[in-house]
Amino acid sequence: EIVLTQSPDTLSLSPGERAILSCRASQSVSSSYLAWYQQKPGQAPRLLIFHASSRATGIPDRFSGSGSGTDFSLTISRLDPEDFVIYYCQQYGASITFGQGTRLEIK
Amino acid sequence: QVQLVESGGGVVQPGTSLRLSCAASGFSFNNYGMYWVRQAPGKGLEWVAVIWYDGKNKYYADSVKGRFTISRDNYKNTLYLQMNSLRVEDTAVYYCARNPVRDYYYYMDVWGKGTTVTVSS
Numbered sequence: 001e002i003v004l005t006q007s008p009d010t011l012s013l014s015p016g017e018r019a020i021l022s023c024r025a026s027q028s029v030s031s032s033y034l035a036w037y038q039q040k041p042g043q044a045p046r047l048l049i050f051h052a053s054s055r056a057t058g059i060p061d062r063f064s065g066s067g068s069g070t071d072f073s074l075t076i077s078r079l080d081p082e083d084f085v086i087y088y089c090q091q092y093g094a095s096i097t098f099g100q101g102t103r104l105e106i107k
Numbered sequence: 108q109v110q111l112v113e114s115g116g117g118v119v120q121p122g123t124s125l126r127l128s129c130a131a132s133g134f135s136f137n138n139y140g141m142y143w144v145r146q147a148p149g150k151g152l153e154w155v156a157v158i159w160y161d162g163k164n165k166y167y168a169d170s171v172k173g174r175f176t177i178s179r180d181n182y183k184n185t186l187y188l189q190m191n192s193l194r195v196e197d198t199a200v201y202y203c204a205r206n207p208v209r210d211y212y213y214y215m216d217v218w219g220k221g222t223t224v225t226v227s228s
Contacts (some may be wrong), residue, residue, distance in 0.1 A: 013176075027185060035215075036175075039152075044220055044221055045152065045202075045218055047216050050214045088152055092213050094212075094214045095212055096142075096157070097154070098151055098152040
C-alpha cells in the first residue's frame with residue numbers, strides 16, 4: 001500500500017499570502033496519478049487537482065499542483081479567507097489511499 | 108445538474124447490518140465507475156470500495172473486505188453498500204462519489220453530501 005504523508009499537519013498563514021502544501025508518497029506514484037481535495041467544515045470534499053497538475057472544472061487558477069514520483073505539492077497563490085480549511089491528497093496509481101490532511105488556519 | 112444523494116444511515120448496534128443507497132442524477136450513471144468513501148468523526152478520508160460501470164468488478168479496502176458489499180442498479184441509477192457485521196470503528200459519514208472513468212482506480216470528481224452511520228451499543 002502506498003502511504004501518503006502530508007506536511008505540515010497545520011499551516012498558519014494570513015490572507016493574501018502564498019500556501020504550499022506537501023504530499024509525500026512511500027513509493028513512486030505511477031503516471032502522476034495524484035489528486036487534491038478541499039474540504040470545508042460539514043461539507044463533502046471537493047476535487048481541486050487531478051493527474052498532479054490538472055485543475056478540475058471551476059477551480060480558480062490560484063490553485064495549482066505540481067510534482068511527480070514521490071513528491072507532490074499544492075500551491076495556493078493568494079489566500080482568500082474561504083481557503084482556510086482542510087486539504088487532502090489522494091493517489092490512484094496503486095489502489096487508492098489518502099493523506100492524513102493539512103489544515104490551513106488563519107494566522 | 109450532476110447530483111449524488113446518499114440515504115440509509117442511522118444508529119445500529121455492533122454485529123448488525125445496514126444498507127446504504129446513493130441515487131444518481133444528471134449524468135449517464137451506467138457509464139461511470141462509482142466509489143464509497145468514509146470519514147470517521149474528526150478523522151481523514153478512507154476509501155471503502157469501488158465498482159466498475161457494469162458492476163462486474165468490485166474492490167474493497169482491507170478494513171471492510173468480507174463484511175461490506177458494493178453493488179449497483181443501472182436501471183435505477185442507484186449505488187448500494189451492504190454493510191454486515193458492523194463494528195464500532197465503522198462509525199463514519201459515508202460518501203458516494205463518481206469515478207470519472209468506467210473502470211480502474213481513479214480520482215473522485217463528484218461527491219454526495221454523505222450519510223451518517225453510528226455503530227454503538
